[in-house]
Amino acid sequence: MNWHAVKVIYVNEMMRTFRTLAQSIASPVISTSLYFVVFGSAIGSRIESIDGVSYGAFLVPGLMMLSLLTQSISNASFGIYFPKFIGTIYEILSAPISHFEILLGYVGAAATKSLIIGTIILITASFFVDIRIAHPIWMVSFFVLTCVTFSLLGFIIGIWADNFEKLQLVPLLVITPLVFLGGSFYSIDMLPPAWQTISLFNPVLYLISGFRWSFFEVSDVSVGWSLLAVAVFLFACLAVVSWMFKTGYKMKS
Amino acid sequence: MSTILSVEHLTKRYESGHEALTDVNLQINEGEILALLGPNGAGKTTLISIICGIVNATEGRVMVAGHDNVTAFRKTRSLIGLVPQELTLGSFDRVSDTVNFSRGLFGKGRDDAWVEQLLTDLSLWDKRDSEIMTLSGGMKRRVLIAKALAHKPRVLFLDEPTAGVDVELRKDMWEIVSKLREDGVTIILTTHYIEEAEAIADRVGVISKGKLLLVEDKATLMQKLGKKQLIIELRSPATALPGQLNDYDLELSPGGDSITYTYDVRAERTGITRLLQELQQAGLELRDLQTRQSSLEEIFVNLVNDQ
Numbered sequence: 001m002n003w004h005a006v007k008v009i010y011v012n013e014m015m016r017t018f019r020t021l022a023q024s025i026a027s028p029v030i031s032t033s034l035y036f037v038v039f040g041s042a043i044g045s046r047i048e049s050i051d052g053v054s055y056g057a058f059l060v061p062g063l064m065m066l067s068l069l070t071q072s073i074s075n076a077s078f079g080i081y082f083p084k085f086i087g088t089i090y091e092i093l094s095a096p097i098s099h100f101e102i103l104l105g106y107v108g109a110a111a112t113k114s115l116i117i118g119t120i121i122l123i124t125a126s127f128f129v130d131i132r133i134a135h136p137i138w139m140v141s142f143f144v145l146t147c148v149t150f151s152l153l154g155f156i157i158g159i160w161a162d163n164f165e166k167l168q169l170v171p172l173l174v175i176t177p178l179v180f181l182g183g184s185f186y187s188i189d190m191l192p193p194a195w196q197t198i199s200l201f202n203p204v205l206y207l208i209s210g211f212r213w214s215f216f217e218v219s220d221v222s223v224g225w226s227l228l229a230v231a232v233f234l235f236a237c238l239a240v241v242s243w244m245f246k247t248g249y250k251m252k253s
Numbered sequence: 254m255s256t257i258l259s260v261e262h263l264t265k266r267y268e269s270g271h272e273a274l275t276d277v278n279l280q281i282n283e284g285e286i287l288a289l290l291g292p293n294g295a296g297k298t299t300l301i302s303i304i305c306g307i308v309n310a311t312e313g314r315v316m317v318a319g320h321d322n323v324t325a326f327r328k329t330r331s332l333i334g335l336v337p338q339e340l341t342l343g344s345f346d347r348v349s350d351t352v353n354f355s356r357g358l359f360g361k362g363r364d365d366a367w368v369e370q371l372l373t374d375l376s377l378w379d380k381r382d383s384e385i386m387t388l389s390g391g392m393k394r395r396v397l398i399a400k401a402l403a404h405k406p407r408v409l410f411l412d413e414p415t416a417g418v419d420v421e422l423r424k425d426m427w428e429i430v431s432k433l434r435e436d437g438v439t440i441i442l443t444t445h446y447i448e449e450a451e452a453i454a455d456r457v458g459v460i461s462k463g464k465l466l467l468v469e470d471k472a473t474l475m476q477k478l479g480k481k482q483l484i485i486e487l488r489s490p491a492t493a494l495p496g497q498l499n500d501y502d503l504e505l506s507p508g509g510d511s512i513t514y515t516y517d518v519r520a521e522r523t524g525i526t527r528l529l530q531e532l533q534q535a536g537l538e539l540r541d542l543q544t545r546q547s548s549l550e551e552i553f554v555n556l557v558n559d560q
């Protein structure tokens with residue numbers, strides 16, 4: 001293992017984050033606060049509690065997931081896309097590092113950043129609502145697995161994309177709708193039956209549901225299914241990544 | 254002298270179907286400076302990219318210090334440093350950070366003393382905390398060299414190091430190269446300037462349209478390529494060349510109104526003075542004179558046609 005390389009890639013990516021520290025940290029704090037003011041207080045005060053959980057608290061896992069998914073994808077995809085775009089990728093390709101080490105550096109950094117942002121959101125939220133975490137170990141597991149899995153997905157997108165539009169495409173057209181329709185802000189029980197069934201085909205629903213269960217022990221689907229969904233996601237991404245590395249897809253001509 | 258780099262039957266077809274390299278074979282000795290001379294699109298960058306692991310070969314293989322560059326990529330890449338053709342650098346990075354980054358990528362821990370020496374040698378020490386975007390093009394080129402040397406490679410590739418570079422930096426570049434050579438570093442540089450190859454290389458390879466046409470000692474090659482022509486226009490057309498001029502490499506134009514004398518610029522005496530005297534003695538009256546040097550482009554064309 002070339003640990004020096006993993007370390008410099010990781011540190012370099014984290015430095016990029018800290019260069020835009022204000023933006024990286026202020027934006028999740030502000031947007032979370034806004035969600036709480038608008039949904040939690042203004043609208044939420046008119047919504048009765050869901051399954052015995054106040055609407056404000058019910059929002060927290062969904063909001064975290066929304067940020068984790070979009071941040072993981074955008075950070076990891078940008079992280080690997082940028083050197084491709086400006087050409088500095090030549091150095092990484094010509095260095096004595098395996099693909100796995102490249103992955104570890106980039107995905108590790110992107111996942112770390114998401115973990116930091118998720119934690120900030122959680123802390124911000126705790127100023128607005130009472131948060132209890134029923135199953136901390138499960139909560140941390142879902143938290144970490146989601147960050148890693150979606151950073152992997154971001155990495156894949158970053159390699160696949162050959163222009164900025166493509167880079168934005170998946171987060172915008174796929175992830176955001178799936179998160180919004182995946183029960184971030186509501187329980188699918190509130191939907192008409194037909195839409196409930198359709199929602200079950202939304203993989204993000206399982207993530208949010210499992211994550212919420214680890215907080216409040218309420219869920220749309222059983223936690224076993226949620227766990228399976230994360231595992232399937234993770235392995236699907238790993239499979240795609242290893243195929244990309246094996247073929248040199250869009251990295252080497 | 255031992256072979257440090259060996260390229261065997263290397264062929265590259267890009268996905269577009271374009272064959273950028275065709276059966277290239279090349280042996281490079283440890284400690285030598287090889288200049289790869291070729292026009293744009295010849296395949297120089299492709300060749301370097303394959304050796305460094307940036308581009309996959311279609312056929313053939315590359316051995317560095319006896320190791321295959323695909324199966325033993327960690328060994329081979331650790332030995333190699335690359336200064337790319339384009340000024341590819343992250344604009345927001347600081348000079349010393351980006352050099353430390355390169356060192357790390359190549360598996361070496363921090364070594365502040367070495368980085369200081371490197372940056373000092375490249376006149377970059379004052380700029381160590383500057384962001385890359387504040388540097389001039391020449392300075393950026395130096396940063397790329399510092400990055401390539403950060404892990405102390407045994408083989409250094411310089412892809413068109415002096416293209417679009419001012420005279421000052423070009424001289425510096427040549428100095429840097431000869432210093433590295435004293436340290437025993439093997440250097441492969443690409444260029445389309447003959448003078449550059451002449452100034453610093455031990456051997457010169459000529460590449461055109463993906464084929465390595467020849468690799469020769471600089472002295473031999475320069476003799477072959479360094480031809481110049483004197484075109485002598487006559488006042489009245491001659492039907493034949495006077496017999497006393499048989500010793501010269503002369504050619505009479507089809508119309509007989511000009512004579513072309515091909516000579517070696519590097520020879521002690523070019524023979525021009527004597528030729529002109531003899532022309533006069535032979536009773537030929539001159540209207541005008543002009544000289545032309547065979548351009549690299551022409552030389553390539555000739556080389557390709559000779560194949």
Ligand SMILES: Nc1ncnc2c1ncn2[C@@H]1O[C@H](COP(=O)(O)OP(=O)(O)O)[C@@H](O)[C@H]1O
Pocket residue numbers: 253267268269271272273291292293294295296297298299300
């Ligand atoms: N990624 C690529 N895909 C397709 N063709 C390429 C690619 N890179 C280079 N080429 C083509 O291969 C040929 C050799 O290019 P290159 O190695 O860059 O030449 P040089 O460095 O000698 O100018 C050129 O015709 C170029 O257009």
Ligand SMILES: [Mg+2]
Pocket residue numbers: 297298299338412413
């Ligand atoms: Mg080139």
